[in-house]
Amino acid sequence: MPSTERQMPPDGTSLAPKQMDRSGLCIGCGACTARSDARATGMRLDHYGQFKPPASHHPRGFAQLCPFSPDAKNEDDIARERFASAKHCDPHIGRFEAAYVGYVRENTFRTDGSSGGMASWTAVELLETNLVDGVAHVVPRSEDSELLFHYRLSRTAEDVRAGAKSRYYPVELSGVIDEMSRCPGRYAVVGIPCFIKALHLLCLQDPVLRERVAFTLGLFCGHMKSTRFVESIAWQLGEKVEAVADVDFRVKDVTRPANWYTARLLLKDGSTRSKDWWHLADGDWGAGFFQNSACNFCDDVVAETADISFGDAWAEPYASDGRGTNVVVVRSPLLRRLVDHARNEGRLELQEVDSAFVVGTQAAGFRQRREGLAFRLSRPRRGVTPKKRVAPQRAGLVPRRMTIYWLRSLVSAQSHRVFRLARILHWPAIYTRWASTMLAFYQGVTYSRGWIGKLVSRICPEMADSGRTSSDDEPGA
Numbered sequence: 001m002p003s004t005e006r007q008m009p010p011d012g013t014s015l016a017p018k019q020m021d022r023s024g025l026c027i028g029c030g031a032c033t034a035r036s037d038a039r040a041t042g043m044r045l046d047h048y049g050q051f052k053p054p055a056s057h058h059p060r061g062f063a064q065l066c067p068f069s070p071d072a073k074n075e076d077d078i079a080r081e082r083f084a085s086a087k088h089c090d091p092h093i094g095r096f097e098a099a100y101v102g103y104v105r106e107n108t109f110r111t112d113g114s115s116g117g118m119a120s121w122t123a124v125e126l127l128e129t130n131l132v133d134g135v136a137h138v139v140p141r142s143e144d145s146e147l148l149f150h151y152r153l154s155r156t157a158e159d160v161r162a163g164a165k166s167r168y169y170p171v172e173l174s175g176v177i178d179e180m181s182r183c184p185g186r187y188a189v190v191g192i193p194c195f196i197k198a199l200h201l202l203c204l205q206d207p208v209l210r211e212r213v214a215f216t217l218g219l220f221c222g223h224m225k226s227t228r229f230v231e232s233i234a235w236q237l238g239e240k241v242e243a244v245a246d247v248d249f250r251v252k253d254v255t256r257p258a259n260w261y262t263a264r265l266l267l268k269d270g271s272t273r274s275k276d277w278w279h280l281a282d283g284d285w286g287a288g289f290f291q292n293s294a295c296n297f298c299d300d301v302v303a304e305t306a307d308i309s310f311g312d313a314w315a316e317p318y319a320s321d322g323r324g325t326n327v328v329v330v331r332s333p334l335l336r337r338l339v340d341h342a343r344n345e346g347r348l349e350l351q352e353v354d355s356a357f358v359v360g361t362q363a364a365g366f367r368q369r370r371e372g373l374a375f376r377l378s379r380p381r382r383g384v385t386p387k388k389r390v391a392p393q394r395a396g397l398v399p400r401r402m403t404i405y406w407l408r409s410l411v412s413a414q415s416h417r418v419f420r421l422a423r424i425l426h427w428p429a430i431y432t433r434w435a436s437t438m439l440a441f442y443q444g445v446t447y448s449r450g451w452i453g454k455l456v457s458r459i460c461p462e463m464a465d466s467g468r469t470s471s472d473d474e475p476g477a
């Protein structure tokens with residue numbers, strides 16, 4: 001291990017959360033905090049608005065528990081144990097029984113959800129068929145709190161349905177893990193891929209939790225943002241984040257394509273403010289504004305260790321359908337039966353698809369976490385060296401492609417710092433002007449947009465023949 005950071009913490013474990021954080025490898029899942037006395041101190045937001053475990057904290061078994069630890073089992077290991085007899089195995093989406101594209105027909109799941117409503121439908125179906133007693137998922141915070149969203153254990157269908165919609169906002173698992181450990185029952189947990197991986201790693205060490213976590217429901221994931229994304233949206237709408245009561249990151253509009261996102265803030269005075277993402281200085285998902293640094297070292301797009309996972313069907317004709325359409329990957333045979341039963345009853349409108357279709361809907365995410373990850377791994381860095389399922393590699397990449405990956409890393413790292421400066425000085429324009437400039441560079445290099453695009457295309461013509469560098473750099477979360 002080339003790292004100078006891998007020293008033995010005092011309790012004899014080989015790795016500590018602080019090292020992961022310093023190495024830019026802590027996603028803030030809270031799994032390590034849940035497992036120790038540090039629960040009392042709890043996960044805290046750092047000065048960039050990202051969750052971090054207490055600095056002095058080094059739980060036993062941490063090296064096998066943290067989803068980014070080089071000593072923990074990887075997604076392939078976990079999925080091999082959990083889905084040993086899976087029908088299919090694909091290098092991008094892992095082991096699975098069946099994959100589908102479609103949406104929920106019954107009730108208002110589709111209208112209420114960010115996509116086709118399948119995530120909330122599955123959680124409710126598990127509750128209503130008595131397969132679980134509660135669902136851990138992310139809901140708006142009701143009491144007056146610094147945070148807008150948090151994980152909650154919902155025990156009724158109404159409560160689960162009230163949590164529909166995607167939250168591009170930091171959350172952490174320690175509270176619901178604690179509640180599941182204290183209260184006997186069977187639970188389903190909804191989460192992004194790294195959280196679901198962390199939970200399975202924790203279950204390997206904790207027999208009580210292993211027995212109680214009955215189902216894991218994964219969300220496909222592009223990256224995680226800090227709390228500052230909402231703050232920045234508020235600034236760009238002429239408001240302060242303190243005035244914000246709730247956020248809908250993706251307001252549904254059936255008259256527009258599903259991938260034309262609009263963010264809507266509900267203010268504490270009851271009024272609302274909205275803006276399309278493409279009018280935000282930091283609204284291009286692919287540019288990586290406020291991205292957690294650990295996402296630079298992620299290789300799981302589709303929650304390969306979850307019993308079932310859900311994403312958006314970013315492929316035509318579905319992407320143009322403002323009502324929202326899911327892609328669904330089912331890995332648990334029991335959940336496949338549950339889904340097929342509802343299909344046969346006409347409650348779900350799902351067509352079976354192959355792995356190539358699913359991969360195609362997430363082309364940008366896979367490119368960033370295969371080719372892009374290989375490139376990032378090939379660059380020298382300090383701290384703990386991540387061990388990924390992708391080998392370091394930069395050979396064969398054209399300079400423009402390398403520039404795109406480098407620009408994303410730059411934008412994601414600097415957005416935290418520039419926003420912090422603007423915040424300290426109470427001067428939003430410092431951030432918004434910087435963000436607009438970076439966006440122009442990013443979109444010039446990536447999509448050949450504007451004068452920067454023309455200049456870059458002249459210098460590096462290799463990918464500019466269609467006026468875009470690549471069809472799979474589309475934004476989309």
Ligand SMILES: Cc1cc2nc3c(=O)[nH]c(=O)nc-3n(C[C@H](O)[C@H](O)[C@H](O)COP(=O)(O)OP(=O)(O)OC[C@H]3O[C@@H](n4cnc5c(N)ncnc54)[C@H](O)[C@@H]3O)c2cc1C
Pocket residue numbers: 109112113114115116117118119120121123137138139160163164165166167168169171190191192219220221222223224225310311312313314326362365476477
């Ligand atoms: C950070 C993030 C990044 C994503 N990136 C992609 C992507 O790149 N490509 C893609 O196809 N899909 C992505 N998704 C998933 C997508 O946005 C939808 O959540 C998914 O398609 C399910 O839609 P639905 O209508 O079926 O879910 P809904 O019926 O709207 O239910 C969503 C469920 O997820 C829970 N939830 C919401 N936010 C979070 C969160 N942050 N952590 C844990 N649980 C949460 C809710 O409580 C609810 O139970 C992302 C989601 C998140 C949260």
Ligand code: SF4
Pocket residue numbers: 016017018020021025026027028029030031032033052053065066067068198
């Ligand atoms: S990623 Fe999760 S388990 Fe790892 S150090 Fe951070 S909070 Fe702890």
Ligand code: SF4
Pocket residue numbers: 027192193194195221222223224292294295296298299300
């Ligand atoms: S991109 Fe990967 S590491 Fe980042 S939040 Fe999503 S699943 Fe976690």
